[in-house]
Amino acid sequence: MAKREKSIRCPECGGRAAFETRTDTVEYKGQTAPVKVAGHWCKDCGEAVLEGDALARRERAFLDLRARVEGVLSPNEVASIRERLKLSQRRAGELLGGGPRAFQKYESGTQQVSVPMANLLRLLDRDPRRLTEIVKSDAGNLSARARASARVAGRSPATSTAARPPTRRPRAPRDQPGRARSSKRQ
DSSP states (O other), rough: OOOOOOOEOOTTOOOOOEEEEEEEEEEETTTEEEEEEEEEEETTOOOOEEEEHHHHHHHHHHHHHHHHHTTTTOOOHHHHHHHTTTOOOHHHHHHHHSSSTHHHHHHHTOOOOOOHHHHHHHHHHOOTHHHHHHHHHHHHHHHHHHHHIIIIIIOOOOSSSSSSSOOOOOOOTTTTTOOOGGGGGG
């Protein structure tokens, strides 16, 4: 007994879309790259409906093309370098910049790596010993931050206004006397 071909109705033209593997093309700023994906391809209009792994594969191909065109690292390259440096995503963001979730965003492709960050990662990939300089510098900054935090939190609030909550003047309710009103409203 032959296997029946899976097909769906094309959401674009209403034609028949059969499940098969084809080479699709991703495009970014006039540059293109081929990617093989399995999905439902319309026999009439050529439109594709992609799901799951195929959709993720096409998205990765697009992110790699975008990185190549922009001259920055792809999400996979960022993850590889970070792992070779033996840093967690959080620690990489704290040490190298961008904050604790920056590398999660870079590696998932939701945020493109900046050119300066790409350059820093490439340099550290070539000479991982330089990371120790950054770690030592961060340790010094951390202890300075801890001292400043202790001063602000407990003993000497007058030394820092950054940690104090902003002061707000209480507003007078509308029906209180003394509230300024325009003459038009009276």
